[in-house]
Each structure stands twice: as C-alpha cells, then as structure tokens.
Amino acid sequence: MPSLTLAHDERLPGVTVITVSGELDATNRAQLDAYVKDLPAGRLVFDLSGVPFMDSSALHVLLMCDARCRREGGSVRLAAVQSLPARLFEITGVLAHVPVHGTVEDAVAAALGRAERSV
Template identity: 35%
Template sequence: MSNIQKEDQPNRFSVEPEVVDGVLIVTVHGEIDHNVKDTLGQALASEDGITPPLRIVADLSGVTFMDSSGINVFLTAHLRVSQAQGWLRIAGAQESVLRVLQMVGIDTVIACHPTVEHALSA
C-alpha cells in the first residue's frame, strides 16, 4: 500500500490504494478538485502502475469537498472498468459530497454505498 499526497498541499489531499481480495480500494482524504484530479485518476487507474483494475471501491469517507473535476475522474474510471466488464463503487461519501453526486446524477450511474463493507458485498 502506498500513500500519495500532493506535495504542495500535504494536509489537503491524500489517496491510499490497497488491493483486498482482488478489489482495488482507494481511500481518499481531503478535497477533490482540479489540483488533485490527475493524482486521483492515476490511483483509480492502477494500484501497481501497470495492470488496470476491474473492480474498484472508492472510499470517500474522508473527502470533505468535491468539484466537477472529481466527478469527471470517477466517470472516466467508471467507463473504463465498465467496458472491461468490471465495476466502480463509491463508499462512505459524506453528506455534502453525496449531495453533489446525487445532484448531477452520478449515483444513478455509479453505485453509492454507506460503507466499504457494503460496497464489497453488493
């Protein structure tokens, strides 16, 4: 497991990818905006930097803010894994983040679950 932090914003954003039973779990903390979209996209693209994952759970329980950049990153990851017969699930989104996901309809495209455990067992 590795911890990736934006060097210019070490306390604002971190992402920790971990593979559990063949599922890439990406735990995100802080704010998701245009400054961190590439880092988040890379974490969702591959845990080892080589093999694209087919099953991903994005744990957003530590995310306090997300703008359209984050939505685009998740949609891109969803399309990629769906085309390969995989899935992306969002877990633990705080109310403010979940509200954004619902306002733009992402929750109708990407399954949102209250916890990582729920997402893994769905």
C-alpha cells in the first residue's frame, strides 16, 4: 500500500486546497484526522485525484471536517474523485451533503461562489 501524503496551500483568499495521495483507510485515518484538525475551518477543497481507495473510517474524517467547517461558516468540497471513492460516496449518500467537483479548479471556483457546477 502506498503511504499517505498530505499537503495544503491557499488558493486565492480563503480557500485551502488539501492534496491527498495514497489509500485512505483505518491504518492512516488518524493521520488524516490530525492533519485536518490542524487547519483552520473555512472553505476547504480536498483534491482526491491521488486517492485510489477510501474506506468508511476515512470518509468519517471528511464528514467530521465538513461538520466543523459548517459550524464555523465554512464548507468542504471534494474534487477529482477516483472511481472507488466515488462509489463509496454514492452508496453512503454523501453526494447529497458534500459537493463533489470534477476538477480542483471547479471546486475552488464554487467555494468562492463563482460557480456551482458539481459532478
């Protein structure tokens, strides 16, 4: 299993893009949880283009992050989701609650209120 790598950068004022690479599962959910808790709640975009697999424990972390951001007036958006994580989002109903976009650029634009185009 490839190791998990996490990085972030601020794109335009107020939108932080978190780039995630590697499989997200119970073995590294604590790493993801600690990473996102260290970021200020706001408008977050998760670039999941490098995530071929995600289990429910990692999904739980993303949902808790979304809840924290919403409480503080922000939002979470997911971008560039591969097929297996997309299937997890579909069968769990996450798509009804967390916007998913085809590209990071679309997600950033939507977070800034410039577009609401989601996949």
